[in-house]
Amino acid sequence: MWRGERSVLSGLSVDAAAGDCVHVAGPNGSGKTTLLRVLAGLLTPERGIVTWQGRPIAADREAYGAALSYLGHSDGLKPEFTARENLAFEVGLRRRLSASAIDSVLSRVAMTDSRDLPARSLSAGQRRRLAIARVILTATPLWILDEPFTNLDSAGVQCVTDLIAKHLDAGGTALIASHHAPAVPRHAAHRLDLA
């Protein structure tokens, strides 16, 4: 995989089963984000293949997209929309939602008080929480999270860690790029070091 003139990733193989948590670690610029974007299907690798349930993801992008929640560097929120509207529109594209489902997810990430504020007036940490809420609400088996703990306070980090553990308990899979190893109880995080 190349970024500009620079070869970033080569000779990598990752395998994750249901209930697995893969922790992608490495210094800045080592290609964590690039790897996750390749795995999410946003980037096409020069050589190599990404498969989901034994099928190459390029064969059916829509089916793969439907099985995946991706949290990138940017939170993917519309600044003009309130927290509730953001979830209703962005997650509504993927699955049918009720207002109570949105409110219950917002309470799980401790955002109930700010649910009617436009995303532009939320703090960076609150926007991250809202983006996490989107991941949970999408309810997919595979989570790809790029630095999910950025801007979160310690309560937020704990909350997100618990949510990841719950997702793994339910048989979900998580690929997480982060400087901090997620301390998920009962699940050994496979560590993938990018030199």
Place this chain on the structure above:
Amino acid sequence: MTARTGAMDAVWLMYRRDLVLAFRHWDQAAQPVVFFAMVTTLFPLALSPELGELRQLAGGALWVAALLAALLGLEFLFRSDHIDGTLEQLLLSGQPLALMAVAKVAAHWTISGLPLVLVSPLLATGLGVPTGALCTVMLSLGLGTGILSTVGAIGSALTLGLRRGSMLLSLLVLPLAMPALIFGARAIDMAIHGDTARGPLLLLAAMLVLAVTLAPFAAAAALRISAE
């Protein structure tokens, strides 16, 4: 466990989302129609107040002004979604991207094309277009702005990652809109002179059908490339 949103429901939701967004930025959304009104009212001042003379130029003037006005908002069709990361989420939404592009184009036309069509009879009357030709004015501009929005989506998606994409966007899209300009202005001219404008209007409609059929796929492919 969870019911997936059907493709048509997703299209409707995307369309509504873009309309709501546009209403929250109504000053930006109103730009094309204000531009259109300004340019067409400048013609009588610059050329001649003589209605007979204006009538000769009305078709061309209306079309050029509408084309440039519709081009104004085109740059922002996918740009804001790209900047705030919602485009990435859209690419991974599991919905057919070409259909999502159709929804966005339809919303864009409703915001920037439809108002031009609605004010065009008033502005055309100001340029001396007879009442009998106003229907043709609206029809030809409606089809023309539709073509521009649809074809423009490809250019807008291709120039997404560029910092100053607007110039390139015009260069990409305007040549493709030339056939529409020629037949559209001709339709108005024919109607002004009392002829039936059926021929050029049907040609415009055919172009719109062609654009709506093919452009969304090209735009979807361009979006995937731009998002890399």
